Structures are given as structure tokens and as C-alpha cells.
Amino acid sequence: MATTTDVQQSVTREQLVQHLNEDLAREYQAVIAYVVYSQVLKGAQYMNIAEELEKHAGEELSHALTIAKHIDYLGGMPGATPLPVKLTENAEEMLRADLQNENDTIRAYRQRVRECEAIGEYAIAEDIREILRQEQEHQVDLATALGEAPPDLTVR
Ligand SMILES: [Fe+2]
Ligand SMILES: [Fe+2]
Numbered sequence: 240m241a242t243t244t245d246v247q248q249s250v251t252r253e254q255l256v257q258h259l260n261e262d263l264a265r266e267y268q269a270v271i272a273y274v275v276y277s278q279v280l281k282g283a284q285y286m287n288i289a290e291e292l293e294k295h296a297g298e299e300l301s302h303a304l305t306i307a308k309h310i311d312y313l314g315g316m317p318g319a320t321p322l323p324v325k326l327t328e329n330a331e332e333m334l335r336a337d338l339q340n341e342n343d344t345i346r347a348y349r350q351r352v353r354e355c356e357a358i359g360e361y362a363i364a365e366d367i368r369e370i371l372r373q374e375q376e377h378q379v380d381l382a383t384a385l386g387e388a389p390p391d392l393t394v395r
Contacts, residue, residue: 256315266303267321288384
């Protein structure tokens with residue numbers, strides 16, 4: 240029976256470029272969401288997380304630059320369109336939207352590391368591992384602010 244672990248991991252350079260452009264669209268989305276949410280989160284209980292979100296915004300920008308650099312290195316053209324950002328004035332909905340996006344991002348980058356390694360692009364894989372480490376920190380920050388344990392994203 241097919242499971243998620245059977246997802247094809249051998250990709251062409253063109254497919255890798257396409258997948259990295261999907262990652263870039265998520266990074267742009269993250270930059271925008273963190274810029275907006277960090278400024279509009281209201282309420283004493285959210286002040287610490289608002290400061291964290293402001294830091295995340297800068298980290299997401301640096302991820303976008305790294306991904307765009309590798310797309311260019313692979314002979315592709317970095318895209319310029321973010322995934323849509325949920326606009327809401329409800330603090331918990333903002334944190335939930337961010338957490339959902341971080342979960343999607345973590346799943347995607349775990350797959351991307353495998354794809355890069357399958358075609359011998361170890362340096363790109365290394366950079367994505369470092370991004371992945373920061374995305375997991377973001378995930379933990381958000382889950383903690385929501386009073387939850389970080390979700391288990393293990394692929395079985
Ligand atoms: Fe990121
Ligand atoms: Fe993130």
C-alpha cells in the first residue's frame with residue numbers, strides 16, 4: 240500500500256527548482272504574516288510572542304534570500320508571488336495560521352533535503368537543514384504561545 244514515505248524522492252534539477260519556488264512562495268508568505276501579526280497582536284498575554292514574531296520576520300527574509308540564491312544557482316528564476324496570508328484581528332487565529340504554515344513548511348523542507356541529497360546537491364541540503372532548524376524553533380514558539388505541545392509531524 241502506498242504511504243507518504245513512498246513519495247518519489249528522485250527529482251530532476253528542473254523539478255527541484257520548481258519545488259524550491261514553492262518553498263520561496265511560503266517564505267514570502269511567512270515574512271508578510273510575521274510583519275503584520277507582530278504589529279497587530281494585542282493583549283498583555285501576547286506581548287512576548289509579538290516580540291518573537293518580529294524576530295521570525297527577519298529570519299524568514301533570510302530564508303527567502305537563501306532559497307532564491309539556490310534557485311538561481313540551479314539555473315532557475317526565483318518567483319515573486321507569496322502564498323496568501325490570512326488576515327484576522329483575532330490573536331489566536333493569527334497564531335494558528337502561523338503554526339499551520341510552519342507545519343507545512345517543515346514537512347516541505349524535510350522532503351526537500353531528501354530531494355537535494357538524491358541528486359548530490361549536498362550544500363543546498365545543508366543550508367535547508369539550517370533553515371529547518373529555525374522553522375522548528377518557530378513552530379515551538381507558536382505552540383508554546385498557544386499552550387500546546389508542538390505537533391508530531393513524523394512521516395510513518
Ligand atoms: Fe522560513
Ligand atoms: Fe518559520
